[in-house]
Amino acid sequence: MENLVAVDRLSENTVFRKGDVFVLFGELFGRGYATGLIDEARRTGMEIIGITVGRRDENNALRPLTPEELSEAESRLGGKIINVPLMAGFDLDSPDGGPTPTDLLAKLTLENWQDEKLDWDYIEKCRQAGTERFVGALSEVMGILDGMISDGKNVFFAHTMAGGIPKAKVFLVIANRVYKGSGKRHMSSQTLLDSDLGKLILQNFDEVSARTFQHLIEGTARIRNRIEGSGGKVRYTAYGYHGTAVLIDGEYRWQTYTNYTQGYAKMLLENIARQAWDKGIKASVYNCPEIRTNSSDVFTGIELPLLPLLLALRKEEGGAWAESQWKACEKLLSDGNTLDDVFAKIRAMQQSPVMGPFYDFSAWPKANSQDQADLTIGTSNEISQMHRDAKALISDHLSTLVVEATGKLIFAESSDPIGPVQWLNHDIVARKLNALHADEASGRKVA
Numbered sequence: 523m524e525n526l527v528a529v530d531r532l533s534e535n536t537v538f539r540k541g542d543v544f545v546l547f548g549e550l551f552g553r554g555y556a557t558g559l560i561d562e563a564r565r566t567g568m569e570i571i572g573i574t575v576g577r578r579d580e581n582n583a584l585r586p587l588t589p590e591e592l593s594e595a596e597s598r599l600g601g602k603i604i605n606v607p608l609m610a611g612f613d614l615d616s617p618d619g620g621p622t623p624t625d626l627l628a629k630l631t632l633e634n635w636q637d638e639k640l641d642w643d644y645i646e647k648c649r650q651a652g653t654e655r656f657v658g659a660l661s662e663v664m665g666i667l668d669g670m671i672s673d674g675k676n677v678f679f680a681h682t683m684a685g686g687i688p689k690a691k692v693f694l695v696i697a698n699r700v701y702k703g704s705g706k707r708h709m710s711s712q713t714l715l716d717s718d719l720g721k722l723i724l725q726n727f728d729e730v731s732a733r734t735f736q737h738l739i740e741g742t743a744r745i746r747n748r749i750e751g752s753g754g755k756v757r758y759t760a761y762g763y764h765g766t767a768v769l770i771d772g773e774y775r776w777q778t779y780t781n782y783t784q785g786y787a788k789m790l791l792e793n794i795a796r797q798a799w800d801k802g803i804k805a806s807v808y809n810c811p812e813i814r815t816n817s818s819d820v821f822t823g824i825e826l827p828l829l830p831l832l833l834a835l836r837k838e839e840g841g842a843w844a845e846s847q848w849k850a851c852e853k854l855l856s857d858g859n860t861l862d863d864v865f866a867k868i869r870a871m872q873q874s875p876v877m878g879p880f881y882d883f884s885a886w887p888k889a890n891s892q893d894q895a896d897l898t899i900g901t902s903n904e905i906s907q908m909h910r911d912a913k914a915l916i917s918d919h920l921s922t923l924v925v926e927a928t929g930k931l932i933f934a935e936s937s938d939p940i941g942p943v944q945w946l947n948h949d950i951v952a953r954k955l956n957a958l959h960a961d962e963a964s965g966r967k968v969a
């Protein structure tokens with residue numbers, strides 16, 4: 523695991539001040555990772571600027587936000603949004619009004635999708651059309667943004683874009699079977715990747731989750747040069763995922779959710795940060811823990827590695843505050859169930875010989891298998907059923923804590939980032955949360 527560089531310090535922000543500019547590159551959803559960073563920018567008194575991915579009209583044409591949508595999005599963000607649609611990916615793009623990849627996928631059925639072939643020369647033209655559209659819109663956005671940032675300011679660009687699942691009916695069924703199917707409903711993620719449908723999806727993930735970071739870095743060259751020339755500092759961050767070290771049997775050990783099909787795009791994202799870093803640009807990908815958000819809910823069992831964060835809070839000497847988190851979480855379980863029962867199930871899964879081959883960092887992202895999917899999904903369902911209310915899960919509570927901690931960690935690390943790719947494992951997340959809440963309890967100012 524020589525490539526795994528973990529954040530292991532609690533830094534302080536020494537760069538960003540009131541009046542500096544924070545740009546969110548992606549939309550803000552209530553419980554997404556970006557809320558933690560935005561909270562920090564707001565607390566620092568930075569001016570917040572956002573973008574929109576736009577919306578599709580009834581003919582699938584991309585449009586800006588309506589005045590109502592814009593004002594709602596701006597109040598959620600707490601800042602101004604540049605209303606030029608920046609939807610990434612090429613699933614609905616085509617050259618000269620021809621069929622889009624989504625149109626081409628419409629002919630796939632559950633019977634034929636594994637054998638149907640795509641015309642890759644044509645798909646490449648669609649990809650180029652999507653890129654041209656995105657880069658054109660980006661250049662318009664950057665023209666507006668340039669006029670909004672004055673010399674001498676420090677600027678924080680936070681990339682949060684991830685996605686790219688095309689809206690093809692057949693894929694909804696396949697995704698349900700790959701990510702949520704056990705027993706007879708299980709489908710191998712490798713079967714998907716071996717098909718032309720799977721290859722197309724991987725390309726689209728690359729465009730949305732990775733190349734947008736490159737476009738952001740390239741598209742802001744003018745602003746970056748001007749700001750740095752006037753004495754300001756410019757930072758870029760992006761959220762990665764590449765497994766997380768969590769407490770397993772008393773030790774922090776790397777593990778991963780399987781199958782993380784987006785993993786190839788996340789590795790491309792890491793490489794884009796490395797290439798920028800080599801050119802002297804401070805662009806860092808922070809590989810973050812598994813949490814539940816609008817985007818991750820598709821992956822049944824992604825919440826399982828999150829639960830041992832409670833163990834990390836104790837191990838990192840969280841004192842009374844950590845105990846209060848244990849109590850709050852235990853209350854969410856129905857009568858007769860304890861957190862120890864929950865951890866026993868997770869331990870049994872993590873230590874099972876079935877999972878062993880999947881916790882291999884160098885083989886990531888491995889395809890799923892029948893017994894691994896059965897164990898992961900089965901454990902996830904069993905733990906969900908131990909709760910009092912299916913809408914108030916321990917994983918919801920812990921997700922908000924992770925969003926809070928990672929927001930503060932990434933914001934502070936960005937003053938003097940140590941490299942292009944870093945992991946935020948459960949140890950540093952727990953240490954940050956414990957330090958934060960110990961400070962609150964003692965009435966000290968929270969860093």
Ligand SMILES: NC(=O)c1ccc[n+]([C@@H]2O[C@H](COP(=O)([O-])OP(=O)(O)OC[C@H]3O[C@@H](n4cnc5c(N)ncnc54)[C@H](O)[C@@H]3O)[C@@H](O)[C@H]2O)c1
Nearest residue numbers: 548549554555610683684685761762763812813815817818
């Ligand atoms: N949830 C997790 O467990 C987890 C773990 C590690 C890293 N991450 C990463 O954190 C980041 C934020 O994700 P999140 O889980 O908080 O969910 P989220 O749903 O809050 O955020 C997803 C983001 O992607 C953008 N997006 C989606 N489709 C897009 C498209 N076609 N074009 C442009 N933008 C698009 C959305 O506007 C939004 O900003 C992502 O990069 C994600 O991969 C998530």
